[in-house]
Amino acid sequence: SMGGQTALQVGMDLWKSGQLQKAGVEVLGTQIPVIEATEDREMFSAKLKEIEETIALSYAATTVEEGMEAANKIGYPVLVRAAYALGGLGSGFAENDDEMRDLCAKALSNSSQILIDQDLRGWKELEYEVVRDASDNCITVCNMENFDPLGIHTGDSIVMAPSQTLSNEEYHMLRDTAVKVVRHLGIVGECNIQYALHPESLEYCIIEVNARLSRSSALASKATGYPLAFVAAKLCLGMPLTDVINAVTKKTQACFEPSLDYIVTKIPRWDMAKFEGVSTEIGSAMKSVGEVMGIGRTVEESLQKALRMVDPSVAGFQPKNRFESLEALKQELAVPTDRRVFAIAQALHEKTMTVHEIHDITKIDHWFLRRLEEIVKTWDSMEQTDLTQMTDGLMMEAKKMGYSDQQIAACLKGDSTEDEVRAKRIGANIVPFTKQIDTLAAEYPADTNYLYMTYHGSENDVGSSDGGVMVLGSGAYRIGSSIEFDWCGVSCIRALREMGYKSTMINYNPETVSTDYDECDRLYFEELSRERVLDIYHKDNSDGVVVSVGGQIPNGLAIPLHKAGVQILGTPADMIDNAEDRFKFSDTMDEIGVQQPRWRELSSVESALDFAANVGYPVLVRPSYVLSGAAMNVAHTDEQL
Template identity: 60%
Template sequence: VAPSEAVYSEEEALQAAKRLGYPVMARAAFSLGGLGSGFASNETELAALAKQALAHSSQLIIDKSLKGWKEVEYEVVRDAYDNCITVCNMENLDPLGIHTGESIVVAPSQTLTNREYNMLRTTAIKVIRHFGVVGECNIQYALNPHSEEYFIIEVNARLSRSSALASKATGYPLAYVAAKLSLGIPLTDIKNSVTGVTTACFEPSLDYCVVKSPRWDLTKFTRVSKNIGSSMKSVGEVMAIGRSFEEAFQKALRMVDGAVDGFDPYQQPVQEDELVKPTDKRPFVLAAALKARYSVDALHDLTKIDKWFLSKMQRIIEFQCVLEEMSNALDAGQLLTAKQLGFSDKQIATATKSTELAVRKLRQELGITPWVKQIDTVAGEWPATTNYLYTTYNALEHDIDFPGGHIIVVGSGVYRIGSSVEFDWCAVGCLRELRNLGKSSVMINYNPETVSTDYDMCDRLYFDEISFEVVMDIYELEHSEGIILSMGGQLPNNIAMDLHRQQAKVLGTSPESIDTAENRFKFSRMLDRKGILQPRWKELTNLKSAIGFCEEVGYPCLVRPSYVLSGAAMNVAYSNQDLEAYLNAASLVSKEHPVVISKFLTEAKEIDVDAVAADGEILCMAVSEHVENAGVHSGDATLVTPPQDLNAETLDNIKRITRDLASLLDVTGPFNMQLIA
């Protein structure tokens, strides 16, 4: 264990640091997500840290700093009869000093030697036996990159966020097995539910690579530090599966943010201080640095990321340069290489100055389509029947047959502010109902923290991207009967029109109606035609006319981009200056869709309506009233249902408007609407 001392006051902390020698790390005991922790290289920094940490906990731990070492994790399982196995080992791409929840994590580890791997595995088993843990245990190590010296940083004798990741990454059902072990059942008696043949007393072997990447929403907060470190700030995470690191890594970057095409060197400028002190945009700063001809050695010195990872990233950027020089004359070999390195059709199109659909058409003509592989926990050594699948271009055959007739349900993707477990609940409810109706179902989602990605929830689970390209590929491979988009929140809605244009059958509300509701301009125009009242509005064409409109109706005015979630870039402007800043932000968020400006009504009451309709006929509806005035986002407001402060006339009006809108948009399925009164 790293040299450390437990202290109870600021004074003791400074004395302990003197004995250990700076730099040191301070962390509060009994805390989750690295709350109140950080690094200090002198007394003043430590004094400030200690004050903060002691506010969270009575005890403070001062450690010798191991910043820049490799961080490795093992998940270990032990039964009451002393049978031990290691289920998964994971390696953080970011060096020590960045919380595991903030790091990009790779499983299985890629840069450990066989000797290091076995040394840490043996220690992990010794530790779990020494502590007498029955069930599941997570061990985190710091490993010196230049020698075989290592320290144990943390042992969690419980299921943690890493356990959820490990069980999704290996297909080994950790929580299920741990529950059986706590009842005293030996590992050798528990069936491996994936293979159905072997027992749970085996170590999974992986014939693929898994990359976990965190998602931050720091742009929503003003004056918040964008730096990431030993205290966790991420709000969600994604898991990508591929058969090469490059493929999985690029998939993961696209999953985290739909606006990103992959490992893109044009997202961020090169800034050396951001390489030394990482921010939430670190991968793109790395991409820009590699494009600017930084060497792997130079980047390793700045970031302390292992050279193996950096040289893999360099391969992606080098191939991007090849694509950019090619322009339109792509041949089959190059297109296949691009797909094997994890490039999406859209990314190839951007590099070769073509369009996504043109690349897709060429790819299909050349017969370059994805292969479907199983996660079977035994790397194909035993015959295993599993429905846990992913797509890859680094393969030669499919692992399964496609009988057709499945209905695809698209999940919500990564958790972020405004899209969380509620959509997972909707998706699971939908899958269960399909099962009751005797329909076979396919789930597409990539969030390891969800129930919808458990392989026993549906007939086939694709752990893959939710993008037009991938959903359409799976739709064509599976000869599917239709796609349900309404269960996944904003993300599936964004691809509705693209799927519709390619003749994919979307079940429920038609994509044209979805577009009329999402596209602010079309929606406002529709309300005017029907005579439903709304605040005065105007579509943004240029800044001059926008300022003219706002001065005419009088400030404050509301800037509203289309196709956004949880009010991203939606702001109330009080002056021409505000308006200009907010319009720039909004046009960045909804590049392909219109931005609308409308008069903001102060001191108005806001009402939420949730309803379900079939062919435009309302089946049931619920009305909720906001306690706060309009202007507080419904996700931040206090809601009351049934409404307490509305008169009968207003309620009748609300019902009339809801009925009108449902029939105008011909809604089939759920819909939600906000009104101001």
């Protein structure tokens, strides 16, 4: 139950073939028949009927013909997906017989069994992470709500924890159901239960139960500070929850439900621009390659932080690569792609669509859209003034809404800079407060170094660390930047601690070891931006910053941080710039007599064509300061160039 779908499948195959029994190997935690009951749709449905719980109308099929029959019983549109598959592999929505045949064939190429489900697009999608021990103690550790309604894979959805739009009755109805289902199935350890909830009634159905740790488990673990895998491992060995100590507080038992006094927003990271001809539409099959987690005291604050974390070129909740017409904008909202959140931003910023109109197309809850509208209202207020006339009240409102200094500078009238906004803000004593994630909403004293920063507060939960070395993490996984950089960051922290230095990690990727709070002396789940690094650097009186172990994002901060007076450890900032800046690098190569291909930095198509005519095709086109060939292409003709 720890290695995802692959481990689950291998374990089931070994058990079914009798190999485990023959070798006398015991399966710990959730037993194979229980796992089988959650993975096989017909068995799952029968199990839930025993306790009068409902799943979405669903049929299993092993051939295209059986699939067609099931679709006709349910009625189009239907969702087709492969059983025993991860990330919605080979799934999609069929509107008619032709689409149904294609999807069935595709799904059957990935699995021997396919599932045909009732179409519940537009319903709310919710998840509960549940922990149960062999003594039948059962708790729900975290509940999460998808910003996007059902129809988009949860791995491709913006997700918030705790849920934001549920009433008390809805929350407890789903929580009680989760506990009832997990107890009835007999799961031992950790599992994830997903629901579809009708947006205007108490009608719900269970989508699925994952009797294993999943991607959502990693997110829930980081969102709450509750170490799910650590606790689940002990429960698999037969320990009761009451004997496991909460690793965060080191005082209370693990048999408690975490209480959150903050909001977590997870946003997926896609990298589809690196592949030519790939559809950017998002739906039931997961396409994202990584994710980020922003923490704040409000939806507005955590969402804006998370948007900047996904991509350093994103300033926050504002239009990006504008849609040229209202029709194109509406099409984006109706058929979502990885740009949907920016389409909503454009619609609200330009006042071309109301919240009701956006809801009618997207089915995103009115409450979420109203929060986004509040972000835009603050932008509208800032647009009316310049930095000299900006009141402290408006500055504080903007910071509470999650606006960065850079965003504020770009929004105000006149030509303000990020540094000028920062100076005015600090002059008015508008600085972020450091808060702890302690799993207990500060009800008990907590011995934790798991921190985030917010402008909603009146005091710091912890004082200055007074020295130590800051290590900047690698951010979200993307094509060409993955766990190898996290290994570098963690190795760096461990070496620092062995040498007796206090270590601080800044990172925002919930899928990494570097964001485990016990790896370093202080963990800031925060943005890797100049503004936030400076906030932490000055607050903690750090001795220096390591930028060379986290890949391109920290590397790109070397010069801005150096200019702001930060002590860069290791390779000096100007030497990093000499390697990254094409002109400086070229001069260095000439100085030491090393050959290099002919190149030129150009800013127009005409000059590029002239250069290509001069040196001959093929030519390589690329930007500076990028990793793994982002936006890099080879051109063989004038047209391609």
